[in-house]
Amino acid sequence: MKGAFTYLLLPAIWxxxxxxxxxxxxxxxxxxxxxxxxxxxxxxxxYAAAWVTWxxxxxxxxxxxxxxxxxxxIFMTFxxxxxxxxxxxxxxxxxxxxxxxxxxxxxxxxxxxxxxxxAKTVAQxxxxxxxxxxxxxxxxxxxxxxxxxxxxxxxxxxxxxxIIPVAVGTASTLLLVNVFPARRARDLLMLMSFLFVGSVxxxxxxxxxxxxxxxxxxxxxxxxxxxxxxxxTPLLPSFWAGELVFASLKGGWDLMHAGAIWSTALxxxxxxxxxxxxxxxxxYSRSQEAPKARFxxxxxxxxxxxxxxxxxxRKQLFIKDVKIFLxxxxxxxxxxxxxxxxxxxxxxxxxxxxxxxxxxxxxxxNVYALLNLxxxxxxxATVAVRxxxxxxxxxxxxxxxxxxxxxxxxxxLWSKFWIGLIPVLLLAETLTVAANELLDIDPFLKSVAxxxxxxxxxxxxGLATGLGARYPRFTADxxxxxxxxxxxxxxxxIAVLLVIAIIALVGWPSTTYLYYQLRHRPIPGVxxxxxxxxxxxxxxxxxxTWLHGMRSGIRALDAMSN
Amino acid sequence: MIAxxxxxxxxxxxxxxDDISLDVPPGEIHGFLGxxxxxxTTTLRMIAGLLKPTSGRVVVDGHxxxxxxxxxxxxxxxxxxxxxxxxxxxxxxxxxxxxxxYGLDGDGVMDRxxxxxxxxxxxxxxxxxxxxxxxxxxxxxVMCAAFLHRPxxxxxxxxxxxxxxxxxxxxKDVFRRMSERGVAILMSTxxxxxxxxxxxxxxxxxxxxxxxxxxxxxxxxxxGGADDHLTSVFLRLTGGTALQExxxxx
Numbered sequence: 001m002k003g004a005f006t007y008l009l010l011p012a013i014w015x016x017x018x019x020x021x022x023x024x025x026x027x028x029x030x031x032x033x034x035x036x037x038x039x040x041x042x043x044x045x046x047y048a049a050a051w052v053t054w055x056x057x058x059x060x061x062x063x064x065x066x067x068x069x070x071x072x073x074i075f076m077t078f079x080x081x082x083x084x085x086x087x088x089x090x091x092x093x094x095x096x097x098x099x100x101x102x103x104x105x106x107x108x109x110x111x112x113x114x115x116x117x118x119a120k121t122v123a124q125x126x127x128x129x130x131x132x133x134x135x136x137x138x139x140x141x142x143x144x145x146x147x148x149x150x151x152x153x154x155x156x157x158x159x160x161x162x163i164i165p166v167a168v169g170t171a172s173t174l175l176l177v178n179v180f181p182a183r184r185a186r187d188l189l190m191l192m193s194f195l196f197v198g199s200v201x202x203x204x205x206x207x208x209x210x211x212x213x214x215x216x217x218x219x220x221x222x223x224x225x226x227x228x229x230x231x232x233t234p235l236l237p238s239f240w241a242g243e244l245v246f247a248s249l250k251g252g253w254d255l256m257h258a259g260a261i262w263s264t265a266l267x268x269x270x271x272x273x274x275x276x277x278x279x280x281x282x283x284y285s286r287s288q289e290a291p292k293a294r295f296x297x298x299x300x301x302x303x304x305x306x307x308x309x310x311x312x313x314r315k316q317l318f319i320k321d322v323k324i325f326l327x328x329x330x331x332x333x334x335x336x337x338x339x340x341x342x343x344x345x346x347x348x349x350x351x352x353x354x355x356x357x358x359x360x361x362x363x364x365x366n367v368y369a370l371l372n373l374x375x376x377x378x379x380x381a382t383v384a385v386r387x388x389x390x391x392x393x394x395x396x397x398x399x400x401x402x403x404x405x406x407x408x409x410x411x412x413l414w415s416k417f418w419i420g421l422i423p424v425l426l427l428a429e430t431l432t433v434a435a436n437e438l439l440d441i442d443p444f445l446k447s448v449a450x451x452x453x454x455x456x457x458x459x460x461x462g463l464a465t466g467l468g469a470r471y472p473r474f475t476a477d478x479x480x481x482x483x484x485x486x487x488x489x490x491x492x493x494i495a496v497l498l499v500i501a502i503i504a505l506v507g508w509p510s511t512t513y514l515y516y517q518l519r520h521r522p523i524p525g526v527x528x529x530x531x532x533x534x535x536x537x538x539x540x541x542x543x544x545t546w547l548h549g550m551r552s553g554i555r556a557l558d559a560m561s562n
Numbered sequence: 563m564i565a566x567x568x569x570x571x572x573x574x575x576x577x578x579x580d581d582i583s584l585d586v587p588p589g590e591i592h593g594f595l596g597x598x599x600x601x602x603t604t605t606l607r608m609i610a611g612l613l614k615p616t617s618g619r620v621v622v623d624g625h626x627x628x629x630x631x632x633x634x635x636x637x638x639x640x641x642x643x644x645x646x647x648x649x650x651x652x653x654x655x656x657x658x659x660x661x662x663x664y665g666l667d668g669d670g671v672m673d674r675x676x677x678x679x680x681x682x683x684x685x686x687x688x689x690x691x692x693x694x695x696x697x698x699x700x701x702x703x704v705m706c707a708a709f710l711h712r713p714x715x716x717x718x719x720x721x722x723x724x725x726x727x728x729x730x731x732x733x734k735d736v737f738r739r740m741s742e743r744g745v746a747i748l749m750s751t752x753x754x755x756x757x758x759x760x761x762x763x764x765x766x767x768x769x770x771x772x773x774x775x776x777x778x779x780x781x782x783x784x785x786g787g788a789d790d791h792l793t794s795v796f797l798r799l800t801g802g803t804a805l806q807e808x809x810x811x812x
Contacts, residue, residue, distance in 0.1 A: 285613050
């Protein structure tokens with residue numbers, strides 16, 4: 001056992017066991033929430049796959065053909081994802097991981113270390129693919145009453161299918177690290193990854209897959225899938241995996257593609273191991289070197305800060321936070337992904353063909369305005385939990401600097417609030433106003449939505465800042481770990497409830513107003529009073545959430561200082 | 563036991579370690595002194611096999627670190643300045659795992675783990691998670707790990723940082739005992755009193771080059787002050803004007 005590479009995986013297993021045995025407050029809640037979400041996603045994917053397979057059953061041979069193409073297409077999508085994931089994960093596990101400082105000083109054969117690290121890389125890169133592909137294949141199998149061999153073949157296909165792209169990704173990392181310093185390569189890779197994901201999402205959206213849902217467009221469907229095929233496709237592991245799984249679905253065996261996928265996976269392992277033995281140490285050694293980094297000074301931030309009506313302390317906090325954020329590629333590059341999502345969001349409203357429902361279009365359009373408000377609220381909550389909630393934790397081990405200074409915790413937290421609020425408010429207002437303009441909705445609803453999102457922004461940013469201060473994780477290496485902590489999950493739960501409450505409080509009076517306006521009737525006095533009460537209720541609820549969130553955060557920071 | 567021959571490390575155009583050579587025979591405690599950024603940690607990391615030298619070679623117990631890394635590392639215990647410990651393991655689990663990395667197997671491992679925990683006064687926290695340890699306790703745990711496999715040579719970077727007087731005394735005693743048993747110890751330190759008290763020989767490094775080597779007395783004579791305290795000698799050799807500037811600034 002001690003000579004096997006699996007021995008090197010023991011600390012991860014023991015650590016997980018110890019973590020499970022010594023639960024921290026909120027661990028159960030988090031496990032329950034994430035578990036429920038996971039089961040929900042699994043069920044939705046299973047249902048969608050089963051529904052599509054059921055529909056395709058009606059087309060006999062064409063249905064079979066489409067299912068075969070569809071499987072190949074799903075595997076091809078995951079192939080690209082796994083390659084990129086392999087690049088990023090390989091960089092971390094092979095070069096930047098802290099435990100390498102311990103393992104590389106021990107007398108471990110490089111081959112043994114390679115297999116342990118590669119196993120970890122494959123597991124970390126592909127677990128999400130397995131989570132997504134398993135319910136899909138299960139759905140297909142159940143509807144087609146597939147034999148047991150289908151499930152066994154699927155399991156035996158996913159493993160080599162994951163190994164090949166991850167090996168290619170890791171090999172690219174090995175090459176990159178030997179050319180660039182590892183930390184610079186990481187920044188480059190993060191940027192590339194987000195650009196890649198953003199472009200793929202935009203590209204897929206521009207294909208307008210909603211057109212395929214129309215009954216008259218079945219011929220387009222075959223064209224759509226066929227356009228994804230190329231002369232190179234049969235050479236890709238995604239094609240082999242699709243063929244292999246499809247053959248087993250029909251109760252047969254496709255030994256040629258099984259041989260191709262397994263032999264390629266093994267060849268990738270051996271080839272990568274040889275390359276690793278030759279170049280890993282030189283790459284790791286380079287990753288330890290810390291030459292003077294080139295960085296942007298962002299003097300514009302100083303200029304802006306000088307012009308802001310802020311106290312000197314708040315000015316310095318503003319400069320520090322903005323510069324740290326801008327200099328960390330892993331932080332701001334996620335904004336590219338967010339930008340892609342926003343573009344798609346607005347594009348969806350642009351192509352929304354509400355004119356097809358002539359009598360309802362006026363009313364439906366205005367209901368869409370409320371839906372838009374809800375969506376903007378959820379986007380706002382997601383952005384807040386990812387960027388605003390970790391702001392106090394991001395002080396990290398340097399928080400002592402703030403605590404030992406004469407700066408009051410109140411000032412510190414309010415500074416964080418304003419820094420978080422301005423970009424979030426701009427984003428939320430742009431989303432709401434632009435989408436409502438594209439929908440061309442009633443001016444009254446436009447104003448209600450714009451004001452509601454303003455108050456929601458204050459409430460959610462205040463809540464995120466306050467809870468972030470109440471449940472900080474100063475030792476977390478990554479802001480996304482902070483977002484996924486107990487406090488982050490609690491924030492998301494409260495935020496979702498708040499958004500729903502605001503939609504209800506704003507939605508009822510708005511639709512009532514529209515109801516009377518469309519019928520050109522005056523609103524009765526009692527109803528008008530109830531509508532006013534709802535609007536006031538929404539304002540009070542958001543203001544209370546905002547101020548209570550901030551106060552609880554300030555109290556928590558004061559208690560920490562004392 | 564530890565032989566460093568014409569070792570060079572360059573980062574681009576910057577030379578961090580510039581053609582240094584030193585030899586630590588069995589049983590010797592060799593002090594490696596120098597101001598911040600002089601190249602001490604870089605040298606020790608090359609000895610431990612964490613950094614690839616630009617040129618030159620490191621030999622531990624007769625094995626070239628570059629050519630026979632496994633044999634060389636088997637004979638070496640390395641205590642870095644910023645050690646990595648799995649925070650979610652207990653002290654006992656960490657040492658058991660560490661022993662396994664060095665091929666320690668069977669029932670004897672736990673006896674040896676307990677022996678080390680007793681020696682470094684950590685037995686009572688054997689089943690506690692490392693994340694709950696103080697800095698000093700973590701430092702002692704890393705030393706337990708370094709001595710667990712009975713190394714023939716030890717390279718240690720700043721062993722006294724963050725230790726209380728009792729901890730520091732303990733470490734000094736352990737190092738002396740190990741040296742009496744024939745273990746070669748190369749120790750980088752800023753604490754000149756420790757170097758003066760413990761080291762048989764010293765090497766002083768400045769801007770990547772070794773500028774003085776010998777016993778404490780020999781180095782005093784080199785600096786031209788036979789009766790001076792080591793601190794004065796060190797400052798004279800490495801350029802002590804910074805102290806004067808500091809005094810003026812304060």
